[in-house]
Amino acid sequence: QSALTQxxxxxxxxxxxxxxxxxxxxSDVGGYNYVSWYQQHPGKAPKLMIYDVSKRPSGVPDxxxxxxxxxxxxxxISGLQAEDEADYYCCSYAGSRVFGGxxxxxxx
Amino acid sequence: QVQLQESGPGLxxxxxxxxxxxxxxxxxxxxxxxxxxxxxxxxxxxxxxIGYIYYSGSxxxxxxxxxxxxxxxxxxxxxxxxxxxxxxAADTAVYYCARDxxxxxxxxxxxxxxxxxxx
Numbered sequence: 001q002s003a004l005t006q007x008x009x010x011x012x013x014x015x016x017x018x019x020x021x022x023x024x025x026x027s028d029v030g031g032y033n034y035v036s037w038y039q040q041h042p043g044k045a046p047k048l049m050i051y052d053v054s055k056r057p058s059g060v061p062d063x064x065x066x067x068x069x070x071x072x073x074x075x076x077i078s079g080l081q082a083e084d085e086a087d088y089y090c091c092s093y094a095g096s097r098v099f100g101g102x103x104x105x106x107x108x
Numbered sequence: 109q110v111q112l113q114e115s116g117p118g119l120x121x122x123x124x125x126x127x128x129x130x131x132x133x134x135x136x137x138x139x140x141x142x143x144x145x146x147x148x149x150x151x152x153x154x155x156x157x158i159g160y161i162y163y164s165g166s167x168x169x170x171x172x173x174x175x176x177x178x179x180x181x182x183x184x185x186x187x188x189x190x191x192x193x194x195x196x197a198a199d200t201a202v203y204y205c206a207r208d209x210x211x212x213x214x215x216x217x218x219x220x221x222x223x224x225x226x227x
Contacts, residue, residue, distance in 0.1 A: 046155065091212060099156065
């Protein structure tokens with residue numbers, strides 16, 4: 001199983017929106033509605049932000065949203081805030097579980 | 109509130125076996141409904157799923173690590189464990205345990221423990 005493909009970095013100014021893509025294959029992202037997204041601040045454990053493509057766990061701001069088209073899933077963060085600066089990882093069910101390589105979000 | 113805590117040696121010699129335990133509190137492994145996973149993160153790199161175990165003892169491993177990985181569960185202690193054999197420096201990483209409510213998401217994580225492979 002190969003890692004899912006994410007951009008290495010994205011950036012945006014406070015208040016703006018950014019979208020992070022996660023590209024897989026029909027055997028993972030495209031084959032199941034089981035894509036999740038994680039936020040990781042330096043030195044901390046990852047935190048679940050989105051699951052089942054577009055569902056938000058309790059406590060996650062509605063500024064975070066997820067979607068999927070074909071073999072590509074996306075995480076959109078609207079109304080960027082300074083505390084959103086972190087690494088973001090996607091993960092897909094594939095029988096096993098496969099992660100993306102991670103995207104560093106910089107809030108300018 | 110479910111909490112997970114990894115424990116084990118922080119230093120392992122090359123060719124030896126890495127052994128870690130995850131203790132779960134605030135919920136019972138034997139209640140079912142969840143897989144219990146190990147995930148690692150090489151320094152400065154991304155996340156890699158290692159494998160999971162169900163309370164019944166059934167397992168599923170990352171094919172790339174399958175030949176060296178064993179995950180076991182002790183429901184009496186509410187713990188599950190990871191053994192990774194024949195380690196090399198490439199196995200140096202922060203190891204996390206996490207709860208997986210099926211569908212491949214991880215809703216609760218341990219804080220992670222750094223394991224360094226070095227002589």
